[in-house]
Amino acid sequence: MLKPSETIRIDDIGAPRRIRFWLAMWFGVVVLIGLLDALHRYLNDVADRIPSAFGPKLVEEMTGSLSFGVLVPLLVAALRGIRGLPERWQRLASHVVLLCVVSVLHTSFMWGSRTALFHLFGYGDYDYGVMSWRYLMEFPSDVFYYLLLAFVLWLADRYRQAQKRELRAVQLESALSEARLDALRLQLNPHFLFNTLNAVSSIMYERPRVADEMLARIGELLRATLGAREQEHALAEEWKLLELYLDIQKARFGEQLVVHIESEASLGAARVPFLVLQPIVENAIEHGGGSDVRLVDVKAVHRDQQLELSVRDAGQGQGDSTHRGHGIGLSNIEARLKHLYGDAAGLRLERIEGQGTCVSLWLPYAESRPA
Structure with missing residues (x-):
């Protein structure tokens, strides 16, 4: 995904x-x-039983083609x-003048x-005939090649402009998506801060x-969350942030809060969205606990x-209390x-009668690259 600071200079791409x-x-x-024009003339003479040499025809047609090619x-x-x-x-006037020139x-x-x-x-003297008529004779074929080149150039420029627009649209879409993700991530800080300060005030x-x-x-x-710049980090880093948050809640609830974390050590490098677990665990603690003990798995x-x-929490799993949380x-x-x-990721909220609430999420498995 492109970041806003990673602007691509279109004119420099593969120049x-x-x-x-x-x-x-x-x-x-x-x-x-x-080559094809020379071969056509030579084979035409052969078909008409006219003695002909290929060399002079090749020189004539190659010079005709290259002379126009130099002007391209x-x-x-x-x-x-x-x-x-x-x-x-x-x-229109410029086209007419340019064509004549x-x-x-x-x-x-x-x-x-x-x-x-x-x-x-060594083919001898070249006789091109009366030059004034030659200029008129060559003009129709030059009109054809001029129009052909103008049309091909128009198509190529339109294609290049379409590529520019498409790349610019991708850049804008990527920048917009990044901005939305930043806004969503930053939304977590005041949300978390409001809830925890409200708990402190109580x-x-x-x-x-x-x-x-x-x-x-x-x-x-x-301090740990405000210093983050990436949208994803390793699951091991997510566990550290979650432990910091749980320390806050354990200071508040003491032995009433029991949290079990189950994960294989090999999953520590798996990439997850930044601070993805804290809001879910917060909801489980605040809204899914019992009167004596708050169990969270x-x-x-x-x-x-x-x-x-x-x-998963050990709440009652019924009514609207869990939903509001x-x-x-x-x-x-x-x-x-x-x-x-x-569509490769998703989230599901399940409320089971008398057994609590479980929030599950899934995402493509990818590991963080070593620093």
Whole structure:
């Protein structure tokens, strides 16, 4: 997932490779056109039983193709410039002028290069006929290649623009998703802080020493959570945060609070959303405990390429009391799971008559990379 700070410069993506590709395409197409035209003329003479040499025809067609190919880079730049003109008549007039200039240059290059190469290869003097008529003769074919190049360039630019828009949309979607996740994660801090301070205020006059101890533990936990920058961390780190939170609650409830955590040591590297267990355990302690003892079981299991986490309390499992206790905490977790893993993760709340409440969540199993 991209982060807002990881902005991709679109113009820099694969630029050298793209330049080499288009240069190879340009050269290959130019040579292929010249070769095919020469072969066509030679085979046409063979079919008509006309004595013919392949060499001169190859020189003529290759010089014709390469002469136009040399103009292609300049022609591409000119076509893109014309596209930016504000008025339609300006664009049309520019196309006409550019086409005439290209055709004259193309014919002149062919005449000059053929004259030189015919002497170089020993084919004698090259006779191109009356040049004024040659310029007119070559003009229709130049019109065809000009329009073809303009159309191909238009298609290529449209495709490139579509890629830019698609990449920009992915960047914006990623930045928006990251911002939403940050907002959801930061929502946990005031939610947790409000609940714990409310618990401190309820005992601060009757048990000031316990309240002071709770405030000290709250400070430790807040320092640990506020320093986090990632949306995920290792399950081992999640256990540490949960232990800090449980220390706060144990200072408040004492021996009335009994929490069992069951997890294999090998699962410590599994990646989980940051502070995903604390809201669930908080709900289990606050809303699922009995009058004498508050039992909470926390379990982590690796099953079928998934990591499954569950928190079970020993409440009555009936009525609306348990439901009211699972408000912002579970909604926050569900939203974060959806953003991080899509349909590959989920959360389930089960209330069993007379046996308590169990909150289970599952997500794709992945391990943290070593630092």
